Amino acid sequence: MSVVVSPIREPLIEGGKTYHQITEDICSPTEKAPNFAWVLAFTLSSIFLGLFLFTVAWTIWFGIGTWNLNRTIGWGWDITNFVWWIGIGHAGTLISAILLLFRQRWRTGVNRAAEAMTIFAVMCAGQFPLIHMGRLWLAFFIFPYPNTRGPLWVNFNSPLLWDVFAISTYFTVSVLFWYTGLVPDLATLRDRSKGIRRKLYNIFSFGWTGAAKHWQRFESLSLVLAGLSTPLVLSVHTIVSFDFATSVIPGWHTTIFPPYFVAGAIFSGFAMVQTLMLITRKVLKLEEYITLQHIDSMNKVILVTGTIVGVAYLTELFIAWYSGYLYEQYAFYNRVLGPYWWSYVGMMACNVLSPQVFWSRKIRRSITWTFAMSIFVNIGMWFERFVIIATTLARDYLPSSWSYYVPTWVEIGIFLGTLGLFFTLFLIFTRVAPVVAVAEVKSILKAAGDQYTGPNAAKHHHHHTAVAAQTGAH
Amino acid sequence: MEEKFVFDSKKRWVLGSGMILGLLCMLITFFKDDELHTRFWTNYLHNTVFFVGIALMSLFILAAFTTAFAGWSTLIKRVWEAYALFLVPGLVLLLVLIIGVWGHWHHLYHWADAEAVKTDKVMFGKSGFLNKYWYTFGTIIVVGAWIYFAQRIRKYSVEEDANGPGEDFSYHRKIRTLSVIFLPIAGFSSAAMVWQWVMSLDAHWYSTLFAWYSGSSWFLAAIALTILLIIYLKAQGYMPKVTANHLHDLGKYLFGISVFWTYLWFSQYMLIWYANVGEETIYFRERLDNYKPLFFLNLLFNFVAPFFVLMRNDTKRKVGTMVFASIVVFVGHWLDFFLMVKPGARLTALEAMAHHAGEVHDAASHGSGLPFAMGFSFPGLLELGTMFGFLCLFLYMAFTQLAKASLVPKNDPYLEESLHHHVV
Numbered sequence: 001m002s003v004v005v006s007p008i009r010e011p012l013i014e015g016g017k018t019y020h021q022i023t024e025d026i027c028s029p030t031e032k033a034p035n036f037a038w039v040l041a042f043t044l045s046s047i048f049l050g051l052f053l054f055t056v057a058w059t060i061w062f063g064i065g066t067w068n069l070n071r072t073i074g075w076g077w078d079i080t081n082f083v084w085w086i087g088i089g090h091a092g093t094l095i096s097a098i099l100l101l102f103r104q105r106w107r108t109g110v111n112r113a114a115e116a117m118t119i120f121a122v123m124c125a126g127q128f129p130l131i132h133m134g135r136l137w138l139a140f141f142i143f144p145y146p147n148t149r150g151p152l153w154v155n156f157n158s159p160l161l162w163d164v165f166a167i168s169t170y171f172t173v174s175v176l177f178w179y180t181g182l183v184p185d186l187a188t189l190r191d192r193s194k195g196i197r198r199k200l201y202n203i204f205s206f207g208w209t210g211a212a213k214h215w216q217r218f219e220s221l222s223l224v225l226a227g228l229s230t231p232l233v234l235s236v237h238t239i240v241s242f243d244f245a246t247s248v249i250p251g252w253h254t255t256i257f258p259p260y261f262v263a264g265a266i267f268s269g270f271a272m273v274q275t276l277m278l279i280t281r282k283v284l285k286l287e288e289y290i291t292l293q294h295i296d297s298m299n300k301v302i303l304v305t306g307t308i309v310g311v312a313y314l315t316e317l318f319i320a321w322y323s324g325y326l327y328e329q330y331a332f333y334n335r336v337l338g339p340y341w342w343s344y345v346g347m348m349a350c351n352v353l354s355p356q357v358f359w360s361r362k363i364r365r366s367i368t369w370t371f372a373m374s375i376f377v378n379i380g381m382w383f384e385r386f387v388i389i390a391t392t393l394a395r396d397y398l399p400s401s402w403s404y405y406v407p408t409w410v411e412i413g414i415f416l417g418t419l420g421l422f423f424t425l426f427l428i429f430t431r432v433a434p435v436v437a438v439a440e441v442k443s444i445l446k447a448a449g450d451q452y453t454g455p456n457a458a459k460h461h462h463h464h465t466a467v468a469a470q471t472g473a474h
Numbered sequence: 475m476e477e478k479f480v481f482d483s484k485k486r487w488v489l490g491s492g493m494i495l496g497l498l499c500m501l502i503t504f505f506k507d508d509e510l511h512t513r514f515w516t517n518y519l520h521n522t523v524f525f526v527g528i529a530l531m532s533l534f535i536l537a538a539f540t541t542a543f544a545g546w547s548t549l550i551k552r553v554w555e556a557y558a559l560f561l562v563p564g565l566v567l568l569l570v571l572i573i574g575v576w577g578h579w580h581h582l583y584h585w586a587d588a589e590a591v592k593t594d595k596v597m598f599g600k601s602g603f604l605n606k607y608w609y610t611f612g613t614i615i616v617v618g619a620w621i622y623f624a625q626r627i628r629k630y631s632v633e634e635d636a637n638g639p640g641e642d643f644s645y646h647r648k649i650r651t652l653s654v655i656f657l658p659i660a661g662f663s664s665a666a667m668v669w670q671w672v673m674s675l676d677a678h679w680y681s682t683l684f685a686w687y688s689g690s691s692w693f694l695a696a697i698a699l700t701i702l703l704i705i706y707l708k709a710q711g712y713m714p715k716v717t718a719n720h721l722h723d724l725g726k727y728l729f730g731i732s733v734f735w736t737y738l739w740f741s742q743y744m745l746i747w748y749a750n751v752g753e754e755t756i757y758f759r760e761r762l763d764n765y766k767p768l769f770f771l772n773l774l775f776n777f778v779a780p781f782f783v784l785m786r787n788d789t790k791r792k793v794g795t796m797v798f799a800s801i802v803v804f805v806g807h808w809l810d811f812f813l814m815v816k817p818g819a820r821l822t823a824l825e826a827m828a829h830h831a832g833e834v835h836d837a838a839s840h841g842s843g844l845p846f847a848m849g850f851s852f853p854g855l856l857e858l859g860t861m862f863g864f865l866c867l868f869l870y871m872a873f874t875q876l877a878k879a880s881l882v883p884k885n886d887p888y889l890e891e892s893l894h895h896h897v898v
Binding site: 003004005006007008009101231234238242245246247248253254255256257258259300304307308311312314315316319322323324325359 | 541543545595596597599600603643646654657658661662665669678680681682683684685686726733737738741742745746748749750751753887888890891893894
């Protein structure tokens with residue numbers, strides 16, 4: 001397959017890789033004993049996972065009273081964390097689905113890890129509504145099914161129920177998408193392994209042989225799943241935003257919430273992808289596959305979505321004033337200058353102001369800056385949800401019920417614990433599957449490998465443009 | 475690769491006649507109108523905002539595609555450059571509205587009525603933004619800035635044709651820099667302007683989503699008009715290198731953004747309906763009570779039709795279905811703006827006229843049970859004629875620009891990608 005590539009584009013695969021080298025580089029980390037960095041990270045993550053299990057058990061044993069929620073502020077860290085994790089779980093499917101539809105070649109370097117991250121983030125998110133129920137063993141009540149509880153059905157009018165559908169659908173399709181992409185790569189691993197590993201990979205690769213028919217079906221399925229996931233990416237955070245926007249709480253009920261939540265979700269998702277990829281490429285030595293060009297592109301997405309979020313913040317603030325609606329105006333006054341002013345400042349500084357450094361190409365391509373910024377954005381997006389949830393609730397319609405909220409150690413423990421859950425799952429993933437999509441990277445080698453498109457490449461692709469330039473000069 | 479578009483006398487004659495027809499329709503509207511010439515002025519505002527928006531979105535498309543390293547669209551970028559330059563006559567059209575606000579020629583905006591603002595608490599609260607100074611200088615400065623970017627991008631693009639891509643693609647890099655700077659400016663300023671031009675017609679009402687909603691509407695109108703023009707140019711023998719593959723990608727935009735528009739429509743409508751706050755629901759109540767056919771046609775033209783026609787792969791590659799879908803979407807979004815403009819302005823005018831006649835009537839009050847009025851309840855032939863006139867003006871300006879440079883940007887670094895574009 002030959003493609004014409006503009007000479008202005010930069011290569012996406014460096015190091016003059018051959019097809020075999022790609023297989024070697026990406027598969028070998030799963031075949032060797034883990035290095036010290038991995039073991040250390042895994043131990044640390046497991047400790048936090050233990051903290052998660054402990055604090056969740058504590059919550060279930062002693063009840064939600066161990067949290068500091070009160071009569072005014074009924075949603076605190078739990079729902080903040082839920083929305084934060086769900087938001088992070090957006091980048092993977094955006095990269096795999098929307099960037100596939102837009103034929104963006106750079107997605108191949110990062111889509112696999114991003115999709116995995118998505119799945120783990122959604123799993124973390126799902127914990128919070130479940131434990132917030134208090135009586136976890138009755139969690140199945142959220143499913144609408146003909147039941148023996150008399151005419152007791154779920155409330156179909158509630159956006160919280162729509163969340164159940166949206167998130168479970170999103171999770172299912174994301175897993176399918178991720179797994180579909182994994183099948184050819186698992187087959188590659190199978191072909192390289194022996195004994196029990198071979199047997200296991202054989203099962204998980206569904207007998208993939210790489211036949212033309214397999215590829216044809218693989219590609220059709222990828223496109224169908226991409227088509228399905230694209231509206232799903234939008235729907236999930238849209239419905240999460242409905243949790244707030246369908247209410248009549250000033251500061252929550254605003255029509256811009258759906259698209260602005262989606263933009264924010266992509267923003268935070270990309271930040272988390274950066275955090276993970278910067279570590280992964282270093283630890284697994286994948287710098288030639290996850291290049292500075294990839295990091296640059298993702299930083300651009302962060303800059304764009306951060307600025308979109310900024311437009312939304314200012315729109316909200318302006319329209320609150322413009323509305324002439326006293327409660328709306330007060331809600332935003334309180335948001336900026338009220339008792340939680342520091343979280344508003346944190347949100348603005350981390351989400352809108354600091355990403356503006358990415359206007360500089362040098363900073364977009366600096367590992368240190370990118371890593372620091374990715375953490376900043378993660379913090380900022382957490383603050384955003386905290387601002388929306390706790391700040392708004394703390395000052396409701398009745399001044400007599402105004403309140404202030406700080407989390408207990410249990411709530412903090414659960415949050416830190418989900419980080420443990422997330423990283424534990426991700427670290428396991430890097431051990432059992434290729435973190436970069438081997439087959440997909442190979443598919444772009446001739447269009448984006450540096451021996452084909454870089455400055456030292458054979459110049460045949462440049463031919464037309466060079467001629468055009470000459471004729472233009474005459 | 476040089477390809478010259480000739481804006482011959484036949485085309486000039488046809489478009490000129492169209493403009494005269496439009497002018498004639500406007501004159502008839504003006505003289506048949508009520509005492510405030512509400513129908514005339516709402517038509518003028520509606521079409522001015524609609525076509526200025528198309529020009530803005532063409533510039534936005536150009537800037538966004540350049541920033542995103544899009545290669546496929548290079549062969550058709552001259553169309554967007556030409557469309558974007560309509561901002562210049564667009565500003566002139568807007569100036570007429572501005573002078574109208576100062577000279578009390580029209581009574582489009584309730585907030586421009588100093589007497590009404592004094593007694594109306596809500597409008598008084600907004601008067602820091604809804605006033606003629608903001609309207610005047612906001613429009614001139616913002617549209618002036620858009621024009622600056624449109625002209626600079628065009629300038630480098632044409633110079634690239636003449637002088638070659640430059641060392642290390644310097645022309646393209648300059649265009650890219652301009653595009654990148656333009657995008658956030660467009661993001662903030664287009665919202666502010668559409669609040670002034672359109673949302674303030676319903677002076678009491680507000681919606682945070684309004685700017686993005688109307689922006690997506692403009693975007694679709696721009697894409698639809700692009701598709702139609704390209705198909706026309708191809709039928710005239712121009713743009714031989716533009717293939718079904720390019721059409722396919724434009725079709726994807728028409729389809730995808732139509733779904734996105736529907737998403738925004740739904741988000742705005744559903745949230746307002748669900749929360750049921752009187753200050754917000756009034757907007758849709760008014761439209762459902764007095765503009766029901768338009769309300770549903772809007773969804774039929776802008777969602778149902780493009781969704782079902784363009785869902786299949788092959789319909790995006792065929793001229794017939796693409797022309798059909800583009801016309802439907804173009805008219806659909808024109809209707810969408812009709813529905814944004816007319817109801818609010820009509821209530822304002824009714825109140826003003828009642829006030830003149832000594833009756834007490836409040837524009838903000840629920841105007842249910844308004845009688846059917848051609849040109850308001852539904853667009854009549856005069857509205858269609860006026861739109862046709864504006865369209866001919868828009869195309870006349872676009873053709874003038876198209877004729878000034880090669881249709882193929884022959885030294886664009888992405889040209890080869892566009893020439894070999896295949897949708898698989």
